[in-house]
Amino acid sequence: MVEYIFYALSVICIACALLVVFSKNPIHSVLYLILAFFAIAGHYVLLNAQFLAVVHIIVYAGAIMVLFLFVIMLLNLNAETEPHKNMLTKIMATVSGGLLLVTLVGSFRAAGQVEMVNLDNSNIGTIENLGKVLFNDFLLPFEISSVLFLSAMIGAVILGKKQLS
Amino acid sequence: MKEVIQGIPLNYYLFLSTVLFSIGVLGVLFRRNAIIILMSVELMLNSINLLLVAFSAFHGDAKAQVFVFFIMIVAAAEVAVGLALMVLIYRNIKTLDIDFLNKLKW
Amino acid sequence: MQSVNYIPIVLQLLVAGGFVTLAMTLTHVWGPKRKSAEKLENFECGIESQGNARMPFSIKYFLTAILFVLFDVEVIFLYPWAVNFKELGLFGFVEMLVFIAFLLLGFLYIIKKGALKWE
Numbered sequence: 211m212v213e214y215i216f217y218a219l220s221v222i223c224i225a226c227a228l229l230v231v232f233s234k235n236p237i238h239s240v241l242y243l244i245l246a247f248f249a250i251a252g253h254y255v256l257l258n259a260q261f262l263a264v265v266h267i268i269v270y271a272g273a274i275m276v277l278f279l280f281v282i283m284l285l286n287l288n289a290e291t292e293p294h295k296n297m298l299t300k301i302m303a304t305v306s307g308g309l310l311l312v313t314l315v316g317s318f319r320a321a322g323q324v325e326m327v328n329l330d331n332s333n334i335g336t337i338e339n340l341g342k343v344l345f346n347d348f349l350l351p352f353e354i355s356s357v358l359f360l361s362a363m364i365g366a367v368i369l370g371k372k373q374l375s
Numbered sequence: 376m377k378e379v380i381q382g383i384p385l386n387y388y389l390f391l392s393t394v395l396f397s398i399g400v401l402g403v404l405f406r407r408n409a410i411i412i413l414m415s416v417e418l419m420l421n422s423i424n425l426l427l428v429a430f431s432a433f434h435g436d437a438k439a440q441v442f443v444f445f446i447m448i449v450a451a452a453e454v455a456v457g458l459a460l461m462v463l464i465y466r467n468i469k470t471l472d473i474d475f476l477n478k479l480k481w
Numbered sequence: 482m483q484s485v486n487y488i489p490i491v492l493q494l495l496v497a498g499g500f501v502t503l504a505m506t507l508t509h510v511w512g513p514k515r516k517s518a519e520k521l522e523n524f525e526c527g528i529e530s531q532g533n534a535r536m537p538f539s540i541k542y543f544l545t546a547i548l549f550v551l552f553d554v555e556v557i558f559l560y561p562w563a564v565n566f567k568e569l570g571l572f573g574f575v576e577m578l579v580f581i582a583f584l585l586l587g588f589l590y591i592i593k594k595g596a597l598k599w600e
Contacts, residue, residue, distance in 0.1 A: 255487055260487075261560075261561075265557045265560075268553070268557065269553070269554055269557065272553070273549070273550040273553045273554065274550060276546070276550075277546055277547065277550050280542070280543065280546050281543070284540065284542075284543055337560060337561050337564045338561075338564050338565060340561050341560075341561030341562060341564050341565035341569075342565060342568070344558070344561055345561070345562065345565065345569055345573055345576060349576065352558065352576070352580065353576070353579055353580060353583075355558075356555075356579070356580045356583035356584060357583060359551055359554075359555060359583065359584055359587065360583050360584070360586060360587045362551055363548065363551055363587035363588075363590065363591060364587065364590060366544065366547045366548065366551070367544070367548075367590065367591055367594050367596045370543060370544040370547060370596065371544070371594055371595075371596055
């Protein structure tokens with residue numbers, strides 16, 4: 211049962227990722243990427259990371275992809291404005307991407323089957339447990355991420371405000 | 376619980392995220408639209424997130440899931456600044472084709 | 482919590498999506514169709530429509546959207562903190578105050594720069 215869900219989600223995920231790269235219209239790319247993110251959220255639920263699945267939907271599908279869609283509509287990018295690459299670059303890109311895939315898969319296969327650990331506590335993905343780990347073991351990264359937010363805000367305001375005036 | 380997780384070996388997740396990562400790399404190399412390239416980078420970040428969550432589930436350790444939070448934070452900050460840059464680029468050269476961004480080339 | 486427990490939610494999603502698809506399909510199959518140039522207009526209100534729906538819109542919305550994304554992502558740290566509020570005690574409270582102080586600094590900068598001003 212769970213295996214079939216895994217296979218279905220994986221097929222959706224990979225197909226949508228391929229469509230992101232190969233669809234001509236940027237808006238279609240964004241919509242396929244949102245579908246791929248929903249499939250990844252399904253994988254998170256399968257892996258008992260429930261809170262992460264919800265956060266993933268909120269952050270990626272709810273905020274980041276909306277911003278992408280927004281910029282594409284702001285700049286009025288349609289299929290006609292899409293630049294086309296010459297054939298040689300496309301072939302080289304496909305060859306090098308395929309070589310990377312073959313190399314990684316080959317090395318992972320050579321690493322052998324990983325022994326599975328029995329999952330005795332299935333509640334590691336709950337919000338209480340994540341909060342405990344976050345606020346005890348990852349204090350400094352948490353505070354530093356607020357500095358990252360501050361710099362991103364200032365950068366966005368500086369870059370965005372200039373074009374208003 | 377055991378049979379639920381044990382239906383799927385860890386290797387399958389490894390291969391799935393490898394495929395997703397390679398598709399992201401392919402997107403970066405294949406397309407010239409800067410926004411699609413940024414989206415491919417998002418796809419690569421997400422494949423790593425998936426792998427981190429898979430390892431966390433298989434080792435019963437929640438630290439990897441907290442790491443995923445931080446990756447999401449970095450992705451959001453990157454997208455905010457990156458898209459502001461895209462709009463500025465579009466204002467200046469009226470296109471998002473990265474082949475026209477060659478002023479600093481020599 | 483186990484992932485098997487989510488099957489009711491998946492079923493509910495399937496039923497909700499299935500109902501929408503079924504209703505839409507049935508109205509298309511059974512409903513009357515009169516196709517004329519006026520009927521196929523996007524907005525049937527007497528005024529000629531101009532261009533297509535993909536109109537470029539104002540840059541004013543853009544900065545608001547970016548800042549929304551940043552504050553939206555910040556909130557995901559508040560959920561685990563709020564759930565563990567009693568256990569973390571005063572130390573956790575001070576931690577979160579420092580975090581919020583940095584964001585408030587950014588917010589003050591945004592207000593000072595007038596980035597959210599609607600002009």
